[in-house]
Amino acid sequence: MAAAGAGGGGRTYSFKVVLLGEGCVGKTSLVLRYCENKFNDKHITTLQASFLTKKLNITGKRVNLAIWDTAGQERFHALGPIYYRDSNGAILVYDITDEDSFQKVKNWVKELRKMLGNEICLCIVGNKIDLDKDRHVSVEEAESYAESVGAKHYHTSAKLNKGIEELFLDLCKRMMETAQAEERVKGNGASQSASSRRGVQIVDDEPQATPAGGCCSSG
Amino acid sequence: MSQRTERRGIHVDQSDLLCKKGCGYYGNAAWQGLCSKCWREEYQRVRQKQIQDDWALAEKLQREEEAAYASSQGVQSHSQSTPPQQPPGHTSLGPFSKFEEKKTNEKTRKVTTVKKFFSPSSRSASKKETQEGKSPSPSISRHASFDTDQVSRDFVDFLKNLQKTGREIHKQCRAFIMNMSSKKDLSAEELSECVQDFYQSMADRLMSHFKGSSDSVEQVMDQVEKYIMTRLYKSVFCPETTDDEKKDLATQDRIRALHWVTIQMLCVSMDEEIPEVSENVDKAITDIIEMDSKRVPRDKLACITRCSKHIFSAIRITKNEPASADDFLPALIYIVLKANPPRLQSNIQYITRFCNPSRLMTGEDGYYFTNLCCAAAFIEKLDAQSLNLSPEEFERYMSGQASPRFSSSEGDWPHSGHGVTATNPVLAQLNHNLELLSGLSSRQETLMESARSLQADLLSWPDTVQREVNDILEKYPLEVRSCTVSAIDANNMDNDNLPPPLTPQVFAG
Numbered sequence: 001m002a003a004a005g006a007g008g009g010g011r012t013y014s015f016k017v018v019l020l021g022e023g024c025v026g027k028t029s030l031v032l033r034y035c036e037n038k039f040n041d042k043h044i045t046t047l048q049a050s051f052l053t054k055k056l057n058i059t060g061k062r063v064n065l066a067i068w069d070t071a072g073q074e075r076f077h078a079l080g081p082i083y084y085r086d087s088n089g090a091i092l093v094y095d096i097t098d099e100d101s102f103q104k105v106k107n108w109v110k111e112l113r114k115m116l117g118n119e120i121c122l123c124i125v126g127n128k129i130d131l132d133k134d135r136h137v138s139v140e141e142a143e144s145y146a147e148s149v150g151a152k153h154y155h156t157s158a159k160l161n162k163g164i165e166e167l168f169l170d171l172c173k174r175m176m177e178t179a180q181a182e183e184r185v186k187g188n189g190a191s192q193s194a195s196s197r198r199g200v201q202i203v204d205d206e207p208q209a210t211p212a213g214g215c216c217s218s219g
Numbered sequence: 220m221s222q223r224t225e226r227r228g229i230h231v232d233q234s235d236l237l238c239k240k241g242c243g244y245y246g247n248a249a250w251q252g253l254c255s256k257c258w259r260e261e262y263q264r265v266r267q268k269q270i271q272d273d274w275a276l277a278e279k280l281q282r283e284e285e286a287a288y289a290s291s292q293g294v295q296s297h298s299q300s301t302p303p304q305q306p307p308g309h310t311s312l313g314p315f316s317k318f319e320e321k322k323t324n325e326k327t328r329k330v331t332t333v334k335k336f337f338s339p340s341s342r343s344a345s346k347k348e349t350q351e352g353k354s355p356s357p358s359i360s361r362h363a364s365f366d367t368d369q370v371s372r373d374f375v376d377f378l379k380n381l382q383k384t385g386r387e388i389h390k391q392c393r394a395f396i397m398n399m400s401s402k403k404d405l406s407a408e409e410l411s412e413c414v415q416d417f418y419q420s421m422a423d424r425l426m427s428h429f430k431g432s433s434d435s436v437e438q439v440m441d442q443v444e445k446y447i448m449t450r451l452y453k454s455v456f457c458p459e460t461t462d463d464e465k466k467d468l469a470t471q472d473r474i475r476a477l478h479w480v481t482i483q484m485l486c487v488s489m490d491e492e493i494p495e496v497s498e499n500v501d502k503a504i505t506d507i508i509e510m511d512s513k514r515v516p517r518d519k520l521a522c523i524t525r526c527s528k529h530i531f532s533a534i535r536i537t538k539n540e541p542a543s544a545d546d547f548l549p550a551l552i553y554i555v556l557k558a559n560p561p562r563l564q565s566n567i568q569y570i571t572r573f574c575n576p577s578r579l580m581t582g583e584d585g586y587y588f589t590n591l592c593c594a595a596a597f598i599e600k601l602d603a604q605s606l607n608l609s610p611e612e613f614e615r616y617m618s619g620q621a622s623p624r625f626s627s628s629e630g631d632w633p634h635s636g637h638g639v640t641a642t643n644p645v646l647a648q649l650n651h652n653l654e655l656l657s658g659l660s661s662r663q664e665t666l667m668e669s670a671r672s673l674q675a676d677l678l679s680w681p682d683t684v685q686r687e688v689n690d691i692l693e694k695y696p697l698e699v700r701s702c703t704v705s706a707i708d709a710n711n712m713d714n715d716n717l718p719p720p721l722t723p724q725v726f727a728g
């Protein structure tokens with residue numbers, strides 16, 4: 001999935017990440033905090049917060065992250081597949097003070113696993129930890145659920161700027177790992193030419209023997 | 220009959236059933252008596268030969284083309300900065316397109332026999348064009364228009380900077396277009412696959428050529444896409460093999476049937492009362508409609524992006540914060556409903572099939588395009604629930620028995636006219652227009668009245684004048700005095716001040 005091109009020795013990965021979750025859980029604040037480092041600020045320069053990009057450099061590898069916000073209203077739920085098609089990662093956000101929003105996340109996880117299998121890296125994010133006193137979703141419940149579906153769980157606060165950098169960095173590392181594993185498979189089998197045509201441009205400029213453990217052992 | 224042949228088959232000698240090549244396997248009549256393996260070999264050999272012949276032809280053409288290319292390059296280097304409408308540009312194009320015609324004629328002669336049934340006009344047109352000897356071949360683009368030429372010229376101009384690689388790219392693209400023009404009967408998906416494969420292989424080659432500088436690759440790929448798709452547009456946009464057109468009509472009817480959907484039902488956070496917002500809304504509508512007029516997938520995407528940007532501006536002005544997807548998608552749906560863009564489904568399909576995938580998958584344009592797809596899907600599946608209406612209400616609106624602007628404001632209609640105008644911009648406009656009209660008619664009436672009184676005045680005026688004259692005549696009856704004849708200036712009082720008349724003087728000598 002990762003459009004990877006050799007660029008000046010290192011590789012450049014392009015990842016698509018979708019943001020899923022009910023309205024009002026703070027999806028937009030989360031990305032705005034991450035990309036603009038601003039929260040509820042009148043000085044936010046960007047015209048929109050629905051498509052944002054971020055360039056990263058992780059252990060010498062360049063990563064272009066495209067973050068796709070999705071409409072969270074219930075009536076748009078059926079449009080999900082159009083959004084998350086071909087994405088490398090999904091960030092599923094819920095509000096820790098809102099039990100319903102966690103339920104929604106569970107639905108999304110089920111759907112994503114069904115449609116995309118294990119190719120997609122899932123992150124379950126409990127946002128608004130600054131409102132911990134009103135917490136309605138217990139930490140244990142959320143974390144054990146995440147583990148049971150092969151997702152990672154994070155606690156964030158867009159308001160206090162907590163946990164957001166870690167979330168995205170971790171996700172990027174996991175997506176790189178997945179991409180590298182996929183490349184290795186392709187290098188051996190070279191059978192997936194049909195799927196590789198769909199936006200996947202992988203240039204085998206060197207055998208992918210570089211140690212992946214270095215950047216991926218943090219999880 | 221089939222029975223007989225079957226029976227005969229049974230009595231046939233064993234050796235007759237075997238492969239003619241004698242490899243020991245059974246043969247098959249469908250494979251000219253060969254077994255599947257030998258048939259494939261044979262077939263491959265014939266095909267290989269065909270391919271080689273094609274290559275030889277292509278190479279021959281290539282040499283000619285390079286000559287044409289070089290000559291066009293030579294001329295163009297003089298007139299690089301001059302606009303294409305000017306004569307130098309035309310002369311440079313001359314040999315280039317002429318050549319193209321020759322080449323395609325040679326190659327597509329076989330195809331035209333089939334084609335002419337479908338497009339009787341193209342043949343006569345092509346004849347005329349040949350006489351004129353300067354329009355590009357009709358087989359690629361029947362009505363090769365000015366912008367097609369323009370695109371070709373731009374493409375050549377662009378590739379000049381790449382020198383040898385440029386020529387290589389040019390050759391590849393032309394060969395590809397040639398190849399595609401002979402594949403008219405393929406399904407849309409197969410056509411798409413051909414184009415995508417071409418993009419893929421071209422991108423791979425460029426990648427290795429530019430040593431992985433993805434920016435330059437992207438630049439070249441954009442040009443390649445522009446060139447190829449401008450050329451192929453006519454034959455691959457909304458092709459007859461698909462039901463795109465039917466879908467277009469269905470969507471169009473659907474949007475028409477949904478004319479009653481209001482901005483409130485969609486919970487759009489745009490306040491059209493603000494002039495700037497409604498200005499942006501209008502621009503967004505214009506952009507989305509404009510999409511249909513573009514040929515290159517990337518240009519179509521650019522229209523969608525521009526439309527999206529205007530929506531974002533509108534939301535930003537209304538809410539004073541950056542728009543999230545929660546705001547954006549409903550707004551886009553609203554815009555699509557208002558605009559009813561021509562051939563929406565065809566355009567979406569065309570972009571999906573023929574756009575350079577790297578742009579569509581991860582880029583910003585891709586995001587907006589995805590949202591447009593979502594909007595189209597939403598509109599298609601739209602029901603009572605998605606507008607927070609009861610099914611009965613929805614039915615009534617759809618069947619035209621009721622209109623939301625009346626039923627929803629029935630209660631407050633008499634009390635607050637303002638509430639109604641606020642909820643329905645169209646109605647507000649209507650009221651406004653009505654007011655204007657009634658104002659106009661009252662002014663017209665006043666005008667009529669004044670005109671009438673003016674007329675009456677005018678009619679009575681001569682009478683008045685007559686009467687006054689008579690009065691004066693009566694008061695001061697005319698007296699005729701005897702008049703004495705005198706010099707013309709006798710009555711002139713100033714005579715005394717005048718100098719005495721000159722007396723004639725005699726000068727001696």
